[in-house]
Amino acid sequence: MPELPEVEVVRAGLERHVVGRTIECVTVWHPRPVRQHAGGAAAFETDLAGREVGEARRRGKYLWLVLGPDALLVHLGMSGQFRVASPDDDLPRNTRVSFSLSDGRELRFVDQRMFGGLELRRDAATNPVPHIAPDPFDPSFRLPEVARRMRAKHTTVKRALLDQRLVSGIGNIYADEALWRSRLHFDTPTTSLGPRQATGLLRHATDVMREALAAGGTSFDSLYVNVNGESGYFERGLNAYGREGLPCSRCGAVLRRSSFMNRSSFWCPRCQRPRRGVV
Numbered sequence: 339m340p341e342l343p344e345v346e347v348v349r350a351g352l353e354r355h356v357v358g359r360t361i362e363c364v365t366v367w368h369p370r371p372v373r374q375h376a377g378g379a380a381a382f383e384t385d386l387a388g389r390e391v392g393e394a395r396r397r398g399k400y401l402w403l404v405l406g407p408d409a410l411l412v413h414l415g416m417s418g419q420f421r422v423a424s425p426d427d428d429l430p431r432n433t434r435v436s437f438s439l440s441d442g443r444e445l446r447f448v449d450q451r452m453f454g455g456l457e458l459r460r461d462a463a464t465n466p467v468p469h470i471a472p473d474p475f476d477p478s479f480r481l482p483e484v485a486r487r488m489r490a491k492h493t494t495v496k497r498a499l500l501d502q503r504l505v506s507g508i509g510n511i512y513a514d515e516a517l518w519r520s521r522l523h524f525d526t527p528t529t530s531l532g533p534r535q536a537t538g539l540l541r542h543a544t545d546v547m548r549e550a551l552a553a554g555g556t557s558f559d560s561l562y563v564n565v566n567g568e569s570g571y572f573e574r575g576l577n578a579y580g581r582e583g584l585p586c587s588r589c590g591a592v593l594r595r596s597s598f599m600n601r602s603s604f605w606c607p608r609c610q611r612p613r614r615g616v617v
């Protein structure tokens with residue numbers, strides 16, 4: 339599932355290949371990805387035609403294209419991708435929406451599993467997702483304040499990292515990496531963190547996402563491809579996620595996998611000891 343670094347790679351690709359062009363016409367091949375759009379697929383095609391793309395922006399895992407006062411909000415879901423191609427190129431399998439651009443090329447939204455979506459939000463160009471907290475790369479992100487709020491919540495550290503109303507953009511992969519770097523077990527109560535531990539954990543989450551961004555995002559299967567059709571390759575830089583049964587690169591203990599919120603947590607039993615009474 340794409341997290342902040344992967345979404346940012348897609349945003350940067352859209353900025354390079356789509357911003358400044360006009361959407362001349364739109365074809366919706368499958369109605370499901372535009373299910374949130376008022377009026378459905380036919381209205382989506384009409385409402386988007388003739389609009390110029392002013393900017394490609396992002397908050398957390400959401401990205402949007404600025405179309406005058408409106409925002410074309412995009413959520414990549416589990417497997418959403420954009421491809422820029424010549425109209426003569428074969429349509430990739432699972433192409434759901436095509437946009438013909440004024441430079442003669444075509445932007446294609448490809449989504450195998452269709453948890454993703456596209457939706458025009460009127461008069462929302464500045465921020466179509468006000469319920470999502472700023473991510474650590476947002477100029478309005480205040481680390482000490484977020485750390486204080488995290489410590490005041492009656493929850494556990496990994497749940498807090500994944501809470502998009504507290505801090506956005508962190509998903510399962512980068513949460514596990516930040517916890518490993520902070521030597522914290524995923525079920526540690528947030529109220530037990532000291533101020534330094536909380537700010538340190540958020541800094542680690544920011545660092546690991548920054549490193550992933552520099553490497554072009556993380557990819558674990560062929561579902562996530564950036565706007566040019568290239569997979570990310572940060573998985574080589576991971577220390578915890580996906581490494582069950584492998585030695586911890588810090589202490590050599592065998593890493594474990596536990597169930598967590600219908601997904602998995604990967605952790606080192608020596609570096610990230612559970613608190614007494616937890617797990």
Ligand SMILES: [Zn+2]
Pocket residue numbers: 586587588589590591606607608609610
């Ligand atoms: Zn270890």
